[in-house]
Amino acid sequence: MSKTPFKTIEWTNDGIVMLDQRKLPTRVRFIACKDADCVIEAIKTMGIRGAPAIGVAAAMGLALGAEQIHATTREDFLQAFNALCDRFAASRPTAVNLFWAIRRMKNIAVSRPYPSVKETLKAEALRVWREDIEINRNIGNYGKRLIPDKAGILTHCNAGALATGGFGTALGVIYAAFEEGKNIQVFADETRPVLQGARLTTWELHQHGVPVTLITDNMAGMLMKEGKIDLVIVGADRIARNGDTANKIGTYSVAVLARHHQIPFYVAAPVSTFDPHIASGSEIPIEYRNENEVFICGSKRIAPRGIQALNPAFDVTPAEFITAIITEKGIISSPDTASIEAIFSEDAEESTYG
Ligand code: MRU
Numbered sequence: 001m002s003k004t005p006f007k008t009i010e011w012t013n014d015g016i017v018m019l020d021q022r023k024l025p026t027r028v029r030f031i032a033c034k035d036a037d038c039v040i041e042a043i044k045t046m047g048i049r050g051a052p053a054i055g056v057a058a059a060m061g062l063a064l065g066a067e068q069i070h071a072t073t074r075e076d077f078l079q080a081f082n083a084l085c086d087r088f089a090a091s092r093p094t095a096v097n098l099f100w101a102i103r104r105m106k107n108i109a110v111s112r113p114y115p116s117v118k119e120t121l122k123a124e125a126l127r128v129w130r131e132d133i134e135i136n137r138n139i140g141n142y143g144k145r146l147i148p149d150k151a152g153i154l155t156h157c158n159a160g161a162l163a164t165g166g167f168g169t170a171l172g173v174i175y176a177a178f179e180e181g182k183n184i185q186v187f188a189d190e191t192r193p194v195l196q197g198a199r200l201t202t203w204e205l206h207q208h209g210v211p212v213t214l215i216t217d218n219m220a221g222m223l224m225k226e227g228k229i230d231l232v233i234v235g236a237d238r239i240a241r242n243g244d245t246a247n248k249i250g251t252y253s254v255a256v257l258a259r260h261h262q263i264p265f266y267v268a269a270p271v272s273t274f275d276p277h278i279a280s281g282s283e284i285p286i287e288y289r290n291e292n293e294v295f296i297c298g299s300k301r302i303a304p305r306g307i308q309a310l311n312p313a314f315d316v317t318p319a320e321f322i323t324a325i326i327t328e329k330g331i332i333s334s335p336d337t338a339s340i341e342a343i344f345s346e347d348a349e350e351s352t353y354g
Contacts, residue, residue, distance in 0.1 A: 004161045005207045008053055009060065011126065016060045018048045021162060025203040036065030036084055043091040043098075046194065050163020051237045051273055052136075055097030056129045058088045062105045063125035066118050074114035081109050093285040094246055094314045096238040100272045101128055132165030135270045138328035139169050140176030143233070143268055146324070146331070147177035147184065151230040154220055154258075156189045157248035158200040159235025159268065169268040170233045171204065173326060178210050186212045187229065189220060191248060193293040193311065217250055224261040232258045236269035236325075243319030243335030244281025245269075249312055255321035264323040271327055271343055279337075281316035289313050 006028075009018045015034040022045065023029045031047050033039045039061030042048050048057045065084045071077035085102050092098060108124045109117060147153070153174060157163075160171030167175065177184060186205055191197035198214055205212040215223065223229050232254055238246045245251075245267050258265040278284060294309035295301055303309070325332045325340075332339045 004166050006161070006204075008162050008164070008166060009048060009056055009129065011060055011122075011129075016057070016064055018042055018057065019162065020047050021049055021200060022047055024162075025199050033061070033064070035068060036061045036088075039064065040087055040091050043088075049196070050158060050160075051095035051097040051235065052132050052164040052169070052270060053162070054092060054095050055101035055272065056125075056132055056165045058091075058098050059101040059105055059125040059128040061088060062102065063118075063121040066109070066121045071114070077114045077117075078109060082106070092287060094237045094287045095273075096275045097270075097272050104128065129165045132270070133167055135328040136164055136167035136169055136172040137176075139268050139270065139326055140167065140172040142328070142331050143173030143266070143326040144176040144180055144182075146231070146264070146266060146326070147173065147182055148230060149182050150184070151177075151182070152185050152187065152223075152228045154187045154189065154223070154229045154232045154254065155201060156197060156232075156234050156251050156254050157191045158196040158204070160201060160204045162200050162204055163235060168204075169235045169270065169326075170266075171201065173233055173266075173268050174205070174210060175208060178208070184210070186210055187220075187223060188212055188214050189217050189250065189254070190214060191250060192217055193297070194313075196248065217253075220254055221257050224257055224263055229258075229261075229263055231264045231266060233266040233268060236267050236273050237314055238278070238284050239267070239269060239274045239325065239340075240278040240281050240284060241274075241276060241340055242280050242337045243322060243325065243332075243340055244284070245317045245319070245322060245325075246281065246284045246286070246314045247317065249315050252315040252317045252321075255317040259321050265317075265321055266324055266326060267317075267322055268326040271329060274340065274343060281318065284314075284316055286315070287313040 014032045018031045020029040069080045160168035188197040188201040236245045289311045291309035
């Protein structure tokens with residue numbers, strides 16, 4: 001199997017090192033975090049982004065932060081650690097993997113003796129990272145059977161190696177099909193306003209040698225009408241109990257278009273992206289980001305001053321538009337509350353924070 005030609009995140013002697021996704025594709029730069037504050041800032045400002053990658057970064061950031069808590073008692077340590085967890089939880093609201101990772105680290109913190117718990121937290125963070133790569137490989141293996149040879153595939157945003165611990169979810173499925181020798185053509189929506197599709201998805205597909213064509217967000221309908229798209233595959237930030245799925249703004253429009261053109265619409269996501277405490281998509285908190293992301297394209301302002309802009313970072317695609325959700329445990333066709341419940345039963349205990 002081919003290796004991802006770059007590392008999104010790793011723990012080195014220089015601290016937690018992340019590929020700076022604000023700078024790609026024009027500059028390949030790294031953020032080296034020596035404390036938890038730096039990791040929180042990288043998540044907030046999207047130096048690292050994508051639901052599973054945010055989870056991995058939070059786990060590592062918490063372990064690094066724990067190393068730097070100098071408490072005299074276990075109680076004092078837990079108080080400081082909980083406060084740090086709260087600060088990570090406030091960094092971005094929509095991707096549930098963040099809260100899942102915090103819960104996982106908290107469970108370790110409260111169940112191990114102090115101060116050796118610091119080492120255990122680091123080991124757990126590295127496990128979260130390694131497991132995520134393994135999970136993505138499994139998602140790829142399940143998902144590749146849904147990709148016909150010579151498929152034209154539309155994807156939105158970036159759900160690749162950059163958005164995860166490595167390999168990717170939606171792009172992981174594409175990589176797995178490509179590694180198998182399938183002849184595929186990917187169309188990447190540019191994904192306004194932050195341009196994850198134009199800047200990140202094209203960059204990493206190109207690094208892997210996968211043929212990719214960039215389109216603007218308003219071209220998908222025409223391509224579907226012309227018969228160029230055989231399937232759509234995207235990632236997810238949070239999936240409700242009934243299968244309603246939050247993903248990057250614009251995903252809902254693509255799903256509606258796919259339904260109209262009778263094109264399969266797939267979501268690829270790990271079990272940690274399901275939120276068992278949310279019955280439907282209307283309960284998913286949607287992050288609204290600064291309006292300057294809409295006003296400014298690259299470094300150029302594209303709208304007059306004195307007006308307003310809206311900047312919801314995510315939208316919710318109702319389950320009825322989703323052909324199947326591809327997880328590391330298998331494929332859920334026509335997802336609904338009953339088919340998803342089976343997956344929850346094993347993971348519900350540790351899936352949410354707070
Ligand atoms: O705002 P972002 O870039 O963090 O949004 C990312 C997405 O919407 C991805 O599609 C999602 O997190 C899945 S990543 C495997």
